Amino acid sequence: MTTKEYLNQYKRMMEEVRCLDVEIEELWTQLTSATSNNDGMPKGTVQDRQTKLHAIMADKLQTKRSKKQVAEEIMAEVLETIDKVTDPNHRQLLFERYIQDKEWKDIADDISYTEEYVRGELHGKALNDIRFLMG
Numbered sequence: 001m002t003t004k005e006y007l008n009q010y011k012r013m014m015e016e017v018r019c020l021d022v023e024i025e026e027l028w029t030q031l032t033s034a035t036s037n038n039d040g041m042p043k044g045t046v047q048d049r050q051t052k053l054h055a056i057m058a059d060k061l062q063t064k065r066s067k068k069q070v071a072e073e074i075m076a077e078v079l080e081t082i083d084k085v086t087d088p089n090h091r092q093l094l095f096e097r098y099i100q101d102k103e104w105k106d107i108a109d110d111i112s113y114t115e116e117y118v119r120g121e122l123h124g125k126a127l128n129d130i131r132f133l134m135g
Contacts, residue, residue: 003127003131006081006130006134007098007127008098009074011098011101017064017071024064031057078098079099081133081134082098089111089113089122090126090129092111093111093126104118
């Protein structure tokens with residue numbers, strides 16, 4: 001696993017959680033519209049559809065809980081590694097980019113450097129710090 005892949009694990013897992021949130025919200029919309037919808041279909045069909053939607057939603061909620069737990073474990077591990085970086089600017093850059101998912105411009109503003117410097121040279125040095133720690 002490359003250094004960036006290691007650092008991006010948390011961000012990727014949280015993206016999966018956000019996708020599940022969207023799916024769950026859509027399922028909720030379908031469920032609430034199905035309960036108030038009197039479309040002339042026989043009751044059994046609506047109830048069957050609701051039962052199926054409830055089952056899918058329960059699965060999605062369980063998957064979300066599991067992925068969120070994994071994300072928290074990954075975050076703890078990555079934070080532990082970032083905390084070992086000795087340079088405070090490197091630590092802040094790594095934390096803001098890979099845990100907080102901030103944009104380069106915002107990180108540069110926070111540590112008072114140009115975006116180009118932060119994105120290029122400083123980021124490269126910070127990645128080297130992590131690479132060294134990973135052995």
